[in-house]
Amino acid sequence: MLKTVTFAVVHFTVAFTVGYLITGSFVLASAVALVEPMVNTVAYYFHELAWNRWGGKVRAAVNVQPERALSGR
Numbered sequence: 001m002l003k004t005v006t007f008a009v010v011h012f013t014v015a016f017t018v019g020y021l022i023t024g025s026f027v028l029a030s031a032v033a034l035v036e037p038m039v040n041t042v043a044y045y046f047h048e049l050a051w052n053r054w055g056g057k058v059r060a061a062v063n064v065q066p067e068r069a070l071s072g073r
Contacts, residue, residue: 008037011037012033012034012037013033015032015033015036015037016029016030016032016033017029018032019031019032019033
C-alpha cells in the first residue's frame with residue numbers, strides 16, 4: 001500500500017508541475033493534477049477491454065515470445 005501512496009504523490013506532483021509550467025496558474029495546475037488521474041483511470045479501463053479483446057491477436061500476429069524478448073536472445 002505504501003508503494004501505491006508514494007506513486008500517487010509522485011503522479012500528482014508531476015501532473016501539477018507540468019500544469020503549472022504550461023499555464024502559470026496554481027488553480028489550473030491543481031485542477032489538472034486532480035482531474036488527470038480520474039481520466040487516466042477511465043482510459044485504463046477501456047485499454048484493458050481492448051487489450052483483452054485484441055491484444056492476444058496482435059501478439060500472435062507478430063509472433064512475440066515474451067521470454068525471448070526479455071532475455072535478449
